[in-house]
Structure formats: C-alpha cells, structure tokens
Amino acid sequence: MNVAGRVDALADGLAAGGELTDPAWRAALHAVPRHLFVPPVAWADPSDEPGYAIDRERDRSAWCDAAYSDRPIITQLDDGTSDVRGGKGRYSSSLSAPGAVVEFLELLDPYEGDRVLEIGTGSGWTAGLLSHRLGDGNVTSVEIDPEVHERAARNLKEAGRAPRLVLGDGTEGWAEGAPYDRVHVTAGVRDVPYAWVEQTRPGGVIVLPWMPGYEPGHKVRLTVGADGTASGRIAGGARYMMLRAQRPPAASGPGGGGDVREREATVDPRRILRAGYGLDVALAASLPDVSAVVADGDPARVWLWAAGAGAQTVGSRVRQFGDRDLWDEVEAAFFRWLKWGEPERGRFGLTVTSQGQHVWLDDPGRPVTG
Structure with a gap:
C-alpha cells in the first residue's frame, strides 16, 4: 500500500472541500496513518450507499480503500455484543470520517505546548494526531469501554505514540491532569458536563458535537470565561454516537x-x-x-x-x-x-x-x- 500517496489524496480532497486548511494537520495525517487504527474486520458506513463489511485478510484492497476514504468505519456494535461484520445494531464505537475529525481539530485550534483532554478515545486515531502535534505528555484521552481502551492502546503503540490513556467515564473529565487548555470531545453530548468547564483554564476552549434530542447535531466551540462559565456559537453540523451516559x-x-x-x-x-x-x-x-x-x-x-x-x-x-x-x-x-x-x-x-x-x-x- 502506498501510504504516502493515499494520505496525500485524502488530504487533497479534504483541502478542496474546505475541511483541511492547516498544514500542521496535513503533516499529522502523514505521521499517524489512519490504517493503523482500522481493525482487521469492521463495517464501512458510507453516507450515500449501503454499508458493507471490510476484511483485511479477504480483500486487502477494499480494506485499504475504506481506511483512506472520507467515511466513518464502525468498529463496535451494541457495546461489543454484536458481530460488527453484520452491520446491524447500535453503533457504539467508530473511527470517524477524516473530514469530521479534521474539522473538529481545526476548530480546537491548539497552540504548541497546550494541554488537551480528549473525551472518547475510540480507535485512538485523534489522540495520536493530537500527540504528534502537541507531544505525548500534553494529551490525556478518556475512554469508558475497556475493550475499546485496550485496542486504542495497541493501535497507538504501533503508531509510535504514547498519550496518557485513562479508562473511565468521560463525563467526569480527568481532574488529575487539570487544568487543560483545550477539551476535545469525540462523542455526542446532549448536556455539557460542568466538570469539563471546571477542568479548563480560563480562556481555554471546549469543542464538542452537541446532539440535542431534536435532530440533527451541531458543532459547538465554547470558550471558558474567568467567571467559571463557558459560552460560544454553533459552528456547523455534526453527527456522532452519543456519550453512553447520555444515550436517549x-x-x-x-x-x-x-x-x-x-x-x-x-x-x-x-x-x-x-x-x-x-x-x-x-x-x-x-x-x-x-x-x-x-x-x-x-x-x-x-x-x-x-x-x-x-x-x-x-x-x-x-x-x-x-x-x-x-x-x-x-x-x-x-x-x-x-x-x-x-x-x-x-x-x-x-x-x-x-x-x-x-x-x-x-x-x-x-x-x-x-
């Protein structure tokens, strides 16, 4: 697989669509290749056609195509109780579409040396991208599912990245590492936990997919004020799996x-x-x-x-x-x-x-x- 060529093609498409504007994130896409975070067997979920199973051993070409397409890849169904190859059930963990990932990372807009708390490790890919940009020691990522947490740790090790990975409930944040300059949320949120605001330093930023009960979802960028509140405008659309504690x-x-x-x-x-x-x-x-x-x-x-x-x-x-x-x-x-x-x-x-x-x-x- 020509990884560099596939990453360039993906990045070019994201740049043409307006999702990718910062050269630093293009460099991160090369440094932390997405295919390292795709399971051997998963479910590709294109928005414009039916989903389909991908299997690296049976059809490596289709697996590679899915890895470098701007589409989400479902890595777990029904919290691990259903076979992901069937594609039937509640989506409970995924490798988000690159366009959605990059849009949120650009909205996060971290500076060199910023300390970032990520809520929802998932496959580990976004934690890896953040670690490349900011350094392993500046990134903490929290995941609630033990199996997903362990898989992410293996993926990140293979990619040569070592952010702090925490097994726990992301709605509580991770107070031991606070204060953070940025909070990056990768799961849908109906009610923003105040713990995230408390753990962000004044002037810091929280980006999240706000997923209210009435469809659809929305990208939100909140800035934390000196008065202990966080406020910001809606910045576009988003569709993410919900935080487990906030499933409808x-x-x-x-x-x-x-x-x-x-x-x-x-x-x-x-x-x-x-x-x-x-x-x-x-x-x-x-x-x-x-x-x-x-x-x-x-x-x-x-x-x-x-x-x-x-x-x-x-x-x-x-x-x-x-x-x-x-x-x-x-x-x-x-x-x-x-x-x-x-x-x-x-x-x-x-x-x-x-x-x-x-x-x-x-x-x-x-x-x-x-």
Missing part, C-alpha cells in the same frame, strides 16, 4: 395506553421539517427534554417523546398522548422562530454554567426558552 431513552408510541388526542396539524409538518437548521436549533432549545425521529418522506412522519408524553404525525394528521401536547409545543416554537426573522444556525450559541446550559440567539444575554 427508548421511544414510545401512541396507542400504548392513556388518552390519545387527534387533530389536523395547524401548519403542514413539511414546512417544519424543511425549514432548515436554524429552526432545528430553536426546537432543540425550546424542547430540551424531548427526543425526536423525523422521516421527510411521502407522507412525512415525525415521532416525538418525553417522560410521560409522546406524539406522532403522519402527513398532516397528528396524534398526541400523555400529559403534554408535544406537537403543539413544536408548532409554537416554529411560530416564535418565524417572529424572530427565521434566524440561521450560526446565529445561535450555547452557554454552560454550574446550574446547567441554555441556548441563546445572537448574544449570550438573549436566551431561548420554551
């Missing part, structure tokens, strides 16, 4: 008991589904405890659920049950967003304090509430 509850559906209320939607649900990411953020902020799955097909379908309540739309027909009318709440948030002038995603931000978090519009002093 299982969905429940109408008809399982209780009072089911039916009506016609006030506004065509397609208008809501297709309004854009700005509305998605407004909905997530207005309904922070609500989870959703949407399918913008024919007919469009939406499933919403929260503790003690749920809703479903099929076309323009709405069914709601439990102690809240969740679709009514969605429509109310939609009309508020219209009154605000239909702001786009980049006008929203997130602030985290010791009391929790809130979304704001244009300015941290303008919180968005339900």
Whole structure:
C-alpha cells in the first residue's frame, strides 16, 4: 500500500472541500496513518450507499480503500455484543470520517505546548494526531469501554505514540491532569458536563458535537470565561454516537395506553421539517427534554417523546398522548422562530454554567426558552 500517496489524496480532497486548511494537520495525517487504527474486520458506513463489511485478510484492497476514504468505519456494535461484520445494531464505537475529525481539530485550534483532554478515545486515531502535534505528555484521552481502551492502546503503540490513556467515564473529565487548555470531545453530548468547564483554564476552549434530542447535531466551540462559565456559537453540523451516559431513552408510541388526542396539524409538518437548521436549533432549545425521529418522506412522519408524553404525525394528521401536547409545543416554537426573522444556525450559541446550559440567539444575554 502506498501510504504516502493515499494520505496525500485524502488530504487533497479534504483541502478542496474546505475541511483541511492547516498544514500542521496535513503533516499529522502523514505521521499517524489512519490504517493503523482500522481493525482487521469492521463495517464501512458510507453516507450515500449501503454499508458493507471490510476484511483485511479477504480483500486487502477494499480494506485499504475504506481506511483512506472520507467515511466513518464502525468498529463496535451494541457495546461489543454484536458481530460488527453484520452491520446491524447500535453503533457504539467508530473511527470517524477524516473530514469530521479534521474539522473538529481545526476548530480546537491548539497552540504548541497546550494541554488537551480528549473525551472518547475510540480507535485512538485523534489522540495520536493530537500527540504528534502537541507531544505525548500534553494529551490525556478518556475512554469508558475497556475493550475499546485496550485496542486504542495497541493501535497507538504501533503508531509510535504514547498519550496518557485513562479508562473511565468521560463525563467526569480527568481532574488529575487539570487544568487543560483545550477539551476535545469525540462523542455526542446532549448536556455539557460542568466538570469539563471546571477542568479548563480560563480562556481555554471546549469543542464538542452537541446532539440535542431534536435532530440533527451541531458543532459547538465554547470558550471558558474567568467567571467559571463557558459560552460560544454553533459552528456547523455534526453527527456522532452519543456519550453512553447520555444515550436517549427508548421511544414510545401512541396507542400504548392513556388518552390519545387527534387533530389536523395547524401548519403542514413539511414546512417544519424543511425549514432548515436554524429552526432545528430553536426546537432543540425550546424542547430540551424531548427526543425526536423525523422521516421527510411521502407522507412525512415525525415521532416525538418525553417522560410521560409522546406524539406522532403522519402527513398532516397528528396524534398526541400523555400529559403534554408535544406537537403543539413544536408548532409554537416554529411560530416564535418565524417572529424572530427565521434566524440561521450560526446565529445561535450555547452557554454552560454550574446550574446547567441554555441556548441563546445572537448574544449570550438573549436566551431561548420554551
């Protein structure tokens, strides 16, 4: 395998797409080759076609192609209880797509000598890239899964990198190494743990995939202030596996008991589904405890659920049950967003304090509430 040629081709594609702009990360891609972190057997997950198993022994060429494509590779299903070659089950660990990795590393923007805490070691590749850039002694990476933790240690050793690897719950950070200049989060986060803010020095930065209950996810860059809060704007889209401690509850559906209320939607649900990411953020902020799955097909379908309540739309027909009318709440948030002038995603931000978090519009002093 011509590793240098494959890395150059990958990097050129990322540069052309705007994900890769810093030559230092291009150098890191060469120094820490991605194929060293791909298991012998895994599941390739392209976004534009069905996934497929890759096996280094059976088809080395396809395995190498997957290793140097801008696509995620699933390395574990159902926390290790399902065979990854089948591709069926909950994705629980992966080697993220290079474009997503580089975008977050560039958003992190570490300086030479910065101390970095990484939440979610996974395959170990991003820890290796950070270690090449900053030095092994400046990188601490926390992983909750023992099997994934051990595999990452082997991968990093083969790549010649030795960051500090911690087996533990990333929501708690790693206080022994604090304070950090940067916190790099590689798993979806619904509620930002305040421990990460406490362990970051004032002026430091936390980057994370914010994955609220209402789809989709968003890149967020928070800066920690001298007052012990962290705040920053949404910087684009992201889709990541959730932190294990923050996985959403299982969905429940109408008809399982209780009072089911039916009506016609006030506004065509397609208008809501297709309004854009700005509305998605407004909905997530207005309904922070609500989870959703949407399918913008024919007919469009939406499933919403929260503790003690749920809703479903099929076309323009709405069914709601439990102690809240969740679709009514969605429509109310939609009309508020219209009154605000239909702001786009980049006008929203997130602030985290010791009391929790809130979304704001244009300015941290303008919180968005339900």
